[in-house]
Amino acid sequence: MLLLACGEPFLPGAIDPTTTLDGPIDGLSATQVATHARGDAEFARRFAAIDGLGPTFVATSCESCHVGDGKGHPLFDITRFGRYAEGLFDRMPAHGGPQLQNRAILGYAAEQLPAGATAIARFTAPAVTGLGYLEALDDATILANADPTDANGDGISGRPSMVDSTDLVIDVISVSDLAAGAEQTRHRPTGGQYVGRFGKKARTINLLHQTVFAYSEDMGITSEHVPQDLYSPHVGSQGGDGVADPEVSAAVVDAVVFYLRTLRPPPRRNAGDAAVQEGEALFTQIGCSACHIPTLRAGRSDIPQISGALFSPYTDLLLHDMGSELDDGYTEGDAAPSEWRTAPLWGIGLVERAQGGGAHYLHDGRATSLPDAIRFHGGEGASSRAAFTALDAAKQARLLAFLRSL
Amino acid sequence: MDATRRHTTRHSTRRTFRRVFLTLAATLTATLAIGTRADPLHAQADSARADTSRARRDTLGVQGSIYNRPFIAGAGRTSIGGYAEGNTNYFVEDGISDGFSMELRRFNIFLYSAVGPRLRFISELEFEHGTEEIALETALIDFQLDPAFVLRAGILLPPIGAFNQNHDSPRWDFVDRPLVSTRIIPSTLSEVGFGAYGRVALRAGGSFTYDAYLTNGLGDGVILNGEGRTLLAAGKRQEQFAEDNNGVPAFSARVALQRRGLGEVGLSHYRATYNSFRVDGVEVDARRALSISAFDLSTSLGPVSLRGEAALVRLDMPPALSELFGHRQWGAHVDAMTPVWRPRLFGLRDAVVSVGLRTEYVDYNVGTFTSTGRPIRDDVLAVVPGVTYRPVPGTVFKVNYRRHWTRDLLGNPAARLGGYQVGMATYF
Numbered sequence: 001m002l003l004l005a006c007g008e009p010f011l012p013g014a015i016d017p018t019t020t021l022d023g024p025i026d027g028l029s030a031t032q033v034a035t036h037a038r039g040d041a042e043f044a045r046r047f048a049a050i051d052g053l054g055p056t057f058v059a060t061s062c063e064s065c066h067v068g069d070g071k072g073h074p075l076f077d078i079t080r081f082g083r084y085a086e087g088l089f090d091r092m093p094a095h096g097g098p099q100l101q102n103r104a105i106l107g108y109a110a111e112q113l114p115a116g117a118t119a120i121a122r123f124t125a126p127a128v129t130g131l132g133y134l135e136a137l138d139d140a141t142i143l144a145n146a147d148p149t150d151a152n153g154d155g156i157s158g159r160p161s162m163v164d165s166t167d168l169v170i171d172v173i174s175v176s177d178l179a180a181g182a183e184q185t186r187h188r189p190t191g192g193q194y195v196g197r198f199g200k201k202a203r204t205i206n207l208l209h210q211t212v213f214a215y216s217e218d219m220g221i222t223s224e225h226v227p228q229d230l231y232s233p234h235v236g237s238q239g240g241d242g243v244a245d246p247e248v249s250a251a252v253v254d255a256v257v258f259y260l261r262t263l264r265p266p267p268r269r270n271a272g273d274a275a276v277q278e279g280e281a282l283f284t285q286i287g288c289s290a291c292h293i294p295t296l297r298a299g300r301s302d303i304p305q306i307s308g309a310l311f312s313p314y315t316d317l318l319l320h321d322m323g324s325e326l327d328d329g330y331t332e333g334d335a336a337p338s339e340w341r342t343a344p345l346w347g348i349g350l351v352e353r354a355q356g357g358g359a360h361y362l363h364d365g366r367a368t369s370l371p372d373a374i375r376f377h378g379g380e381g382a383s384s385r386a387a388f389t390a391l392d393a394a395k396q397a398r399l400l401a402f403l404r405s406l
Numbered sequence: 407m408d409a410t411r412r413h414t415t416r417h418s419t420r421r422t423f424r425r426v427f428l429t430l431a432a433t434l435t436a437t438l439a440i441g442t443r444a445d446p447l448h449a450q451a452d453s454a455r456a457d458t459s460r461a462r463r464d465t466l467g468v469q470g471s472i473y474n475r476p477f478i479a480g481a482g483r484t485s486i487g488g489y490a491e492g493n494t495n496y497f498v499e500d501g502i503s504d505g506f507s508m509e510l511r512r513f514n515i516f517l518y519s520a521v522g523p524r525l526r527f528i529s530e531l532e533f534e535h536g537t538e539e540i541a542l543e544t545a546l547i548d549f550q551l552d553p554a555f556v557l558r559a560g561i562l563l564p565p566i567g568a569f570n571q572n573h574d575s576p577r578w579d580f581v582d583r584p585l586v587s588t589r590i591i592p593s594t595l596s597e598v599g600f601g602a603y604g605r606v607a608l609r610a611g612g613s614f615t616y617d618a619y620l621t622n623g624l625g626d627g628v629i630l631n632g633e634g635r636t637l638l639a640a641g642k643r644q645e646q647f648a649e650d651n652n653g654v655p656a657f658s659a660r661v662a663l664q665r666r667g668l669g670e671v672g673l674s675h676y677r678a679t680y681n682s683f684r685v686d687g688v689e690v691d692a693r694r695a696l697s698i699s700a701f702d703l704s705t706s707l708g709p710v711s712l713r714g715e716a717a718l719v720r721l722d723m724p725p726a727l728s729e730l731f732g733h734r735q736w737g738a739h740v741d742a743m744t745p746v747w748r749p750r751l752f753g754l755r756d757a758v759v760s761v762g763l764r765t766e767y768v769d770y771n772v773g774t775f776t777s778t779g780r781p782i783r784d785d786v787l788a789v790v791p792g793v794t795y796r797p798v799p800g801t802v803f804k805v806n807y808r809r810h811w812t813r814d815l816l817g818n819p820a821a822r823l824g825g826y827q828v829g830m831a832t833y834f
Contacts, residue, residue, distance in 0.1 A: 011503075012499065015500050046632055046634030048631045051632065053630060054630075064634065064730075067814060067816060067818060075775060075777060107683070354816075
């Protein structure tokens with residue numbers, strides 16, 4: 001009776017798909033759906049100490065950081081640190097760097113920030129929807145948008161994050177790359193360097209790379225790609241969790257990678273509203289779309305729905321100087337401390353549904369509203385920020401309505 | 407064959423059956439009487455029967471649950487019995503369903519023996535989901551010096567709340583066990599240990615009962631388990647029957663008052679050190695304690711019987727794991743049942759149909775996020791209306807509608823689950 005009074009059906013109906021991020025790409029085959037579901041279960045799996053969690057870790061599952069496949073909560077922010085020594089950035093591996101594993105299994109010491117760390121950054125986990133499309137971008141597509149010397153004089157000088165093959169640690173050639181075609185158009189080295197595309201500083205080159213590092217660095221779970229546990233410098237090596245390695249098989253890693261590849265792009269809401277459309281025009285007009293490129297085309301993929309698809313991530317996957325406002329002093333690879341990969345904006349309108357009702361935007365969740373996030377844009381984003389500030393309140397509202405529709 | 411002949415033939419058949427039955431009964435009675443006189447074991451059985459009756463008389467309410475089982479009635483020296491329960495499930499969560507399924511939840515075998523004057527042994531072997539999980543749930547011996555002081559040792563049920571000691575499914579009117587009793591209090595919790603219990607009659611009327619035990623306690627899995635949350639049930643381990651993981655016994659105790667017409671009210675407490683802080687005698691970690699404080703009530707308001715329990719868990723948590731794993735959690739349930747029909751059908755004179763409602767809530771992680779100042783969630787609210795039919799007191803058929811609202815750790819919009827369960831449970 002109470003349910004009827006509340007207008008709720010006895011058997012709960014489906015959630016409006018435009019209000020959630022998770023779910024597979026439409027049109028997958030039955031086998032693909034089954035593999036996606038297997039990967040989904042592994043993505044949600046919470047590792048126990050007896051499963052090999054740790055000995056040091058940040059979270060107990062992939063899903064902890066990416067709730068509902070959305071952007072993370074500050075509880076699971078990761079901390080990375082380092083220091084500058086003789087003009088070079090030292091990731092302090094002897095002190096557990098570059099990532100702090102701030103939690104540990106019982107009887108083991110969690111890591112503490114070392115005294116000498118002078119560059120410290122917090123990273124909030126990103127949403128993971130639509131990643132398969134970003135992975136399927138050809139290197140050439142990313143490079144085509146680069147303008148490192150600002151040759152066109154628009155004040156935007158995006159450049160790709162180039163990852164040395166010696167930094168990869170693992171063999172990142174994934175089966176999907178090979179399956180996509182005999183002539184590999186992405187994730188292949190040029191002059192010993194790969195085009196990075198995932199991570200805040202674009203330091204990972206594909207989803208296999210990203211996944212095995214997350215298993216290792218975030219959960220302390222060993223895989224066939226990274227078969228050794230992390231250890232705390234307070235304890236020393238070879239004092240791990242006592243669980244036989246690898247703690248997850250290649251099949252598990254592959255299922256999770258497939259799951260990530262086949263998550264649907266974030267759905268749009270109210271895209272046809274006049275206010276939203278006007279906001280989208282303003283978005284382009286004030287220069288946001290120079291970095292947050294609305295539409296890209298995927299390269300060849302072994303997943304037909306992705307192969308050659310036009311999609312709308314609102315990113316160029318390039319590094320941009322965001323000025324002192326977002327300069328944490330910390331860096332990775334050849335990115336400067338103030339350089340950040342353009343965050344995809346798709347799904348930004350659903351952030352609050354994954355962050356417990358609050359909103360935590362930007363790389364470390366420091367902005368609690370969209371206007372806040374815009375205000376933190378300096379460097380190459382400064383002119384767009386100024387343009388946004390100059391808009392009257394009604395126009396700002398329309399631009400924000402557009403962002404919330406993504 | 408005409409009606410008269412059919413009638414005559416039925417009467418003749420009944421007479422024949424009656425004669426055969428009476429002859430067999432007389433023979434059996436005579437044999438038993440002779441055997442009783444001739445065999446000292448039968449004399450012991452008589453004594454045991456008397457002891458069984460005493461066991462049931464000397465224990466009350468929750469404390470007496472393990473003896474107040476129908477199979478013990480009429481026991482000789484040793485008797486066997488048990489209960490079985492099974493049910494169907496059909497659930498939908500936010501529009502997604504895995505369809506219809508059936509499960510045989512439990513098949514439990516009791517073995518009781520009055521091993522001598524004042525000495526009783528009782529055990530319970532549990533088969534969950536067929537043979538998926540087989541566990542020795544109880545195996546204990548009671549030595550009754552006085553109804554007010556009974557020594558108990560073996561694999562026993564620590565007295566936390568009411569449900570842990572009083573969990574036989576035929577006694578309950580809902581298909582699922584209460585969330586607070588399984589997810590906060592880790593029922594069914596069996597531990598190896600010893601202690602004492604007793605009953606004291608009060609001058610003002612009614613009784614006072616107590617239970618107090620030392621046991622091996624829960625293990626490391628209370629946190630850092632496969633659920634990713636503090637869950638005392640994940641700290642149960644079979645190895646605890648052989649050796650404590652840290653050499654510090656757990657203490658559990660319950661006191662209760664019973665009064666005819668008012669029911670029973672109990673307070674209980676359990677305290678244990680859960681982590682393996684000691685290896686080969688060397689302390690390698692800080693001692694980490696947990697406690698459960700529980701309140702239970704069983705009473706009636708007019709025709710409505712009410713029973714429920716509430717429990718609060720507190721844990722010593724490594725600071726680095728706080729917020730991710732709850733250092734405090736609590737839950738409660740109330741079951742309200744009332745009989746609505748006593749159908750005298752099929753010769754079942756005690757049959758009763760009842761309706762009821764269970765309301766329950768558990769919060770796995772009480773606290774506030776330091777990073778955002780928002781409350782930590784990870785909670786479940788559930789309501790379960792149901793109908794039961796008890797053809798005989800030890801057998802129950804149940805129909806439930808179950809509705810859950812589950813919020814994750816961060817407090818995102820609740821997942822909604824609804825569904826139907828039809829189940830049965832019977833003593834045998």
